[in-house]
Amino acid sequence: MRHLNVVGLLALAATLVASSARAEVVILAEPNAPQVSFAVQELQAALAEKHIEASCKPLSAEAFARLRGDIVVLGSCEDKAFKKQAEKCGAAPGELKPEGFSIRKTEGDQATVYWVLGADEAGAMYGGLELAEQVRCNGLEAVVDTDQNPYMALRGIKFNCPLDERTPTYHAHTGDSQRKNVAVMWDFDFWKAYIDDMARYRYNYLSLWNLHPFPSMVRVPGYEDVALDDVQTVDGTIKMSMDEKIDFWRKVMRYAKDRNVDVYIVTWNIFVLGTEGKHGLTDKPDNKTTIDYFRKSVKQLFLTYPDLAGIGITSGENMRGMNAAQKEDWVFATYGQGVLDAAEALPGRKITFIHRQHQTGAQQIAQRFQPLFKHPDIDFIFSFKYAQAHCFSAIHQPFCEDFVKDLGDLKTIWTLRNDSNYYFRWGSADFVRRFIAHIPYDVSRGYYYGSDGWVWGRDFVDRSPNRRGMLDMQKHWYHWMLFGRLGYNPKLGNDRLIAVLASRFPETDAEKLFTAWHEASMIYPVTTGFHWGEYDFQWYIEGCVSRPSYAHTKSGFHDVNRFINLPPHPGTDNIGIPEYVEATVEGKKPDGTTPLQVVEKLHGHADKALAALEDLPRGQDPELGATLDDIRTMAYLGKYYAHKIAGSTYVALARETKNAEDRNKAVAELTKAAEWWDRYVASASSRYVNPIELNRVGVVDWQALTKEVYNDIDIAREAGK
Known part of the structure; x- marks a missing residue:
């Protein structure tokens, strides 16, 4: 960015007249810096949503001197003169790394100035985007001082x-x-x-x-x-x-x-x-x-x-x-x-x-x-x-x-x-x-x-x-x-993310949406952390499939037998079904998270998501409706896997104990699993094209796999006989 002729630039800030209506903002920024220009566009759009008109002028001492009211000054601290004058006006940036930024708000008798101070042009862009988000979420008057540096380069x-x-x-x-x-x-x-x-x-x-x-x-x-x-x-x-x-x-x-x-x-x-x-x-x-x-x-x-x-x-x-x-x-x-x-x-x-x-x-x-x-x-x-x-x-x-x-x-x-x-x-x-x-x-x-x-x-x-x-x-x-x-x-923080959701979906309860979204999404790591097919061709959770050679079935469907013999993710403390059955039969208490405790987690996440959805208005926004439908569908999938893991566990127990009670529990759980699978497929298929071909797994056909889901019940009926 070019150096500014900013002699006395910020000394003028304290003598400018404040705008009481706050209906207009002037943004001062380097016009020939593409990254900064993008941030300015985003900031103008955010202000427009708050019914505030924002014009942009080249960053110069002359332009600043003629302004009154609310001002946004957006620049890079690589321009030493710009940084020096910001410091003189009480808007000193924090310790910034490349791509970092500081936001400062200074108020005088006649002006309110919002400073975006980037470590470099990229930092100025990110700072401008942060300011735009603060405006969208809480309004210009609620902007707070902020220092951010990238965690990962x-x-x-x-x-x-x-x-x-x-x-x-x-x-x-x-x-x-x-x-x-x-x-x-x-x-x-x-x-x-x-x-x-x-x-x-x-x-x-x-x-x-x-x-x-x-x-x-x-x-x-x-x-x-x-x-x-x-x-x-x-x-x-x-x-x-x-x-x-x-x-x-x-x-x-x-x-x-x-x-x-x-x-x-x-x-x-x-x-x-x-x-x-x-x-x-x-x-x-x-x-x-x-x-x-x-x-x-x-x-x-x-x-x-x-x-x-x-x-x-x-x-x-x-x-x-x-x-x-x-x-x-x-x-x-x-x-x-x-x-x-x-x-x-x-x-x-x-x-x-x-x-x-x-x-x-x-x-x-x-x-x-x-x-x-x-x-x-x-x-x-x-x-x-x-x-x-x-x-x-x-x-x-x-x-x-x-x-x-x-x-x-x-x-x-x-x-x-x-x-x-x-x-x-x-x-x-x-x-x-x-x-x-x-x-x-x-x-x-x-x-x-x-x-x-x-x-x-x-x-x-x-x-x-x-x-x-x-x-x-x-x-x-x-x-x-x-x-x-x-x-x-x-x-x-989650408070900011909830505010972003509130800005995006003003017709619904953003906090409940945040919770429902989180709970339904946790179905993926909890399930795959227990049923670990490490490569893409070895496990695809949205279809309960892999390549047939890895599933040990002709269709590639992961049936009860595969859920029994496929080990958990090595980074978890999950206990595989065979180890759990062995410990249970021997009267020992296994060290770690048992299959049935994984089941409890899945039920907990799915039930919380579904409960939150009951209180969430859909409004008129099609994107909000589609989002809520996806959350519901993921929750249905979670209920399926909860009952499937429980049923698989009882199948393995019945095979070892020959106990009819375990067999009956297996049949009951896998019957419920099939019911939730039907809900999952109905919900997903009503909104999404299926079957599709995946390049690493092959064809995923929810309707065709339903037969395999019900076959799990037949497997359970024969367990331990």
């Missing part, structure tokens, strides 16, 4: 990005959400709205994940004919030259930069999808042409996109027959050398290289990639899958413990996966806050949050024509807000 999104039928995201071009979102990836209006929401929710990092993005993004020297000059979708072909594609992604990356969002490309390896065998390119690791092609593609990616922040890689995904050292050698020869080539061609250009820790130790990787570690313009960081595929499973995730020890002084970014919740609007602030607090902080650079089994583009499952096609980010706004805002500031 990197707060990102893992976005699986299907660029083309020929250049898909994980895993190959399967799954309805992938197929239906290819064209969306080339819709600039989508990205503008998506990135605006990222900024609102304090995300500063967008990682676009694709198996092999180069044919859809760059023209590689020596391999020019590999570039795809159109976009193939399931609905047809979009005419789009490579030059047009390059211009498109440059615009997206520049727009993201203007919202303090850095864009990264992340790949899996070795995949050559979209090359159609040209130049003899294959996925064989010893193919020298393939190695050359990848190295040049990586370099060209950075030459082509000046705002691209970095690249991430996965070694081992499609590297059959290679040992760990060979995999790292291949990645270094391609991606590592490509980044070094780009750094040589673009001196001073900062590039982040993200190496996903997949199958090789961190220190081994660090040794192989020493040239990147030593390069002054390359930031090498690791990435690790923190909670496998299911964040919604447990607060404590033990899978990284050996990795953290191996890191030493190195740093990592965490992959946080949600392959549990696709359909329904999820939202538990308490869970997210505690989950983030348990992430090992000292080795952390931050996290990116997202899914492998779902492309969070535009909604295609809502039966309402008014909602189908809306951004998933907007449908699931509260969910995404929690993982962004609480990563920036985990001290953000």
Whole structure:
């Protein structure tokens, strides 16, 4: 931001005339700072909701001197003159880190001034967004002094990005959400709205994940004919030259930069999808042409996109027959050398290289990639899958413990996966806050949050024509807000979140809505914490399914037998059903949370959600109605799993004790489970398209699975006979 001529700027504040009507506000801000301009727009919109007109003028001493009334001054403390004058007027900022901000309110005889003091332009933007939210929630007169710094430096999104039928995201071009979102990836209006929401929710990092993005993004020297000059979708072909594609992604990356969002490309390896065998390119690791092609593609990616922040890689995904050292050698020869080539061609250009820790130790990787570690313009960081595929499973995730020890002084970014919740609007602030607090902080650079089994583009499952096609980010706004805002500031309190809900849904009781939403959302971690299928293809809670091979059933349905033999999450103190039965039969008291205590938790969450819904008016807002329906549906699912776990426990007991009473309890519980499943399916199917195909699980068909649900009762009837 430019330096201001602010001699005497704030000395004038004490002599300005106060506006008693408070019907107009003047905002002083740097007009040529895009991030600040976005915050100004948000603040103007918030003030307009309170029937306050807000004009914006360039930040200068002259403009300030002519003003009377309520004034908002929004700027960056990187401008030393601005910061100095703010301090003179009693609006000194707190100790700020990059992206941090302070809000100060000063009142004189003739003026009320609201100061937004960012550590930098990004901090000024976040401070402006915070001020806008305070205005929306409580009004301008209730604005309070605030100091905030980011808790996690990197707060990102893992976005699986299907660029083309020929250049898909994980895993190959399967799954309805992938197929239906290819064209969306080339819709600039989508990205503008998506990135605006990222900024609102304090995300500063967008990682676009694709198996092999180069044919859809760059023209590689020596391999020019590999570039795809159109976009193939399931609905047809979009005419789009490579030059047009390059211009498109440059615009997206520049727009993201203007919202303090850095864009990264992340790949899996070795995949050559979209090359159609040209130049003899294959996925064989010893193919020298393939190695050359990848190295040049990586370099060209950075030459082509000046705002691209970095690249991430996965070694081992499609590297059959290679040992760990060979995999790292291949990645270094391609991606590592490509980044070094780009750094040589673009001196001073900062590039982040993200190496996903997949199958090789961190220190081994660090040794192989020493040239990147030593390069002054390359930031090498690791990435690790923190909670496998299911964040919604447990607060404590033990899978990284050996990795953290191996890191030493190195740093990592965490992959946080949600392959549990696709359909329904999820939202538990308490869970997210505690989950983030348990992430090992000292080795952390931050996290990116997202899914492998779902492309969070535009909604295609809502039966309402008014909602189908809306951004998933907007449908699931509260969910995404929690993982962004609480990563920036985990001290953000529930009182503020309730106020946000009240502002969004003024027709209902926000406190009861907050409670109902939390209680229903806890169904996911409580269930999956007990029934732990760690990867996306091993467990999908909204369908009670996985791949058939893991379910041990032809349909993939997790029946009573699978609920008995699948162990709990290792980060919980949950006791598996076999261990509980053994202890019970032996007359021992097991140490930990028993299956029947898990059942009590599920009933408690579901019942509290349903009880709160009884007192919540729906109003006239369709979004509020859809939200309440989702909460109810999740609660029904919780009742199903509560009875199912209870029934499974009694089946296992009956098999061991041969006791008819246990068998009868099993039948009764599983009969109730089926009744709640019917309610769940009726509620969900009335509003959402089903069956659908998921790229990691396969077809999920609630109606077809109902037969399997009732078969659990038959299993119970035979228990112990």
